[in-house]
Structures are given as C-alpha cells and as structure tokens.
Amino acid sequence: MKVLLLGRVEGLGEAGDIVDADDAFVRDVLFPQELAVVATGSQSAQTSPSAIPEEELAAAQRVADLTDQKTVRIERPVNAERNLEKPLTARDLQSAIEQEIGASLPADAVRLPHPITEPGQYTVSLEFPHGLEAEIKLIVEPGNESK
The missing domain is CATH 3.40.5.10 (Ribosomal protein L9, N-terminal domain)
Known part of the structure; x- marks a missing residue:
C-alpha cells in the first residue's frame, strides 16, 4: 500500500x-x-x-526547543540488588518528558537503545520529524526499596 x-x-x-x-x-x-x-x-x-507546511515544521521545532538540554528526573522503586524493579522504557520516558514540558512528543521520538534497568544519569536522544533532534539528561533515582 x-x-x-x-x-x-x-x-x-x-x-x-x-x-x-x-x-x-x-x-x-x-x-x-x-x-x-x-x-x-x-x-x-x-x-x-x-x-x-511551515506550521508543521514550526510545531516540530517548538517541541524540539522545549526538550533540548532539559533534565528529567524519574524516581523508580529498586530491589535488593539496587536494580529498578521495572525497567524504564522509551514509552515511560516519553510520558515523563511530556509531563515535564506540557506538550506531546511524536510516538517514536525517544531513542532509547534498550530499557534502563539501573538508577543513574543518562543522555537520551530525541528525534523529531523533518530531521530535528534534541538531547535530554535523564536522572533515574532510586525510590522505595521492595520489602
């Protein structure tokens, strides 16, 4: 088709x-x-x-500008081995970014090669339509440990 x-x-x-x-x-x-x-x-x-269309390009540029060099903090429960109980996926990160910036991201914008399984700092690439790109700093912090 x-x-x-x-x-x-x-x-x-x-x-x-x-x-x-x-x-x-x-x-x-x-x-x-x-x-x-x-x-x-x-x-x-x-x-x-x-x-x-210029409006479409301008909208993509606005979202790219809102996210570029942004720091996003996510707190997740960890287990006894200090690994995340549930891996952090691109979809989870997309939701957190959207909440942080107050705007929607394209469905495939977050470029996460694999789910994040440990607390720490990460640099994550975002790709938008029309070849626009941005990077965010992701800080995954340990939350309450499971008993």
Missing part, C-alpha cells in the same frame, strides 16, 4: 516520504500511531522537504 509518512519511521522513511509498505504493517502499526495516511495522487508532489 502506498502511504504518505507523517513522521519518521525507522527502516521506512522520513516525514513527507511516499513509500510502499506492507498492508498489515500499515494497518497494525502506522495508522494506529498516526504515522501515515494513504497516499493520493496530489500528495506525490509533496515529497520534498520544501513542501512541508
């Missing part, structure tokens, strides 16, 4: 690209996460970055 990507999809393309993707992937992943719409003939002219 030919779709117009509304956001960056790893291994598929960038926002504004028209790509041919597997129907099941489009139906089960891209549509529910609002990362694509069915491509129409008139959209094929809008595949270059210069065709991106």
Whole structure:
C-alpha cells in the first residue's frame, strides 16, 4: 500500500516520504500511531522537504526547543540488588518528558537503545520529524526499596 509518512519511521522513511509498505504493517502499526495516511495522487508532489507546511515544521521545532538540554528526573522503586524493579522504557520516558514540558512528543521520538534497568544519569536522544533532534539528561533515582 502506498502511504504518505507523517513522521519518521525507522527502516521506512522520513516525514513527507511516499513509500510502499506492507498492508498489515500499515494497518497494525502506522495508522494506529498516526504515522501515515494513504497516499493520493496530489500528495506525490509533496515529497520534498520544501513542501512541508511551515506550521508543521514550526510545531516540530517548538517541541524540539522545549526538550533540548532539559533534565528529567524519574524516581523508580529498586530491589535488593539496587536494580529498578521495572525497567524504564522509551514509552515511560516519553510520558515523563511530556509531563515535564506540557506538550506531546511524536510516538517514536525517544531513542532509547534498550530499557534502563539501573538508577543513574543518562543522555537520551530525541528525534523529531523533518530531521530535528534534541538531547535530554535523564536522572533515574532510586525510590522505595521492595520489602
């Protein structure tokens, strides 16, 4: 199925690209996460970055500016070995960032190579549509230990 990507999809393309993707992937992943719409003939002219609406680019830039160099603190319970009871995932971090900045992030903005399992300081990359990037400092602090 030919779709117009509304956001960056790893291994598929960038926002504004028209790509041919597997129907099941489009139906089960891209549509529910609002990362694509069915491509129409008139959209094929809008595949270059210069065709991106200015408002969309400005909105992405605003969110990138709000998050860049931000410090986010998260407190999580730890077990007797001082590991997090429940690993911190990209989705958990996305929720914490959204709460901190008061704005929504794109579904795939947080680039966390693997879930965080230990308290500490981390640098996390964020990728936004149109090639915009930001970095945050994440501090994961131990909360109450389990008994």
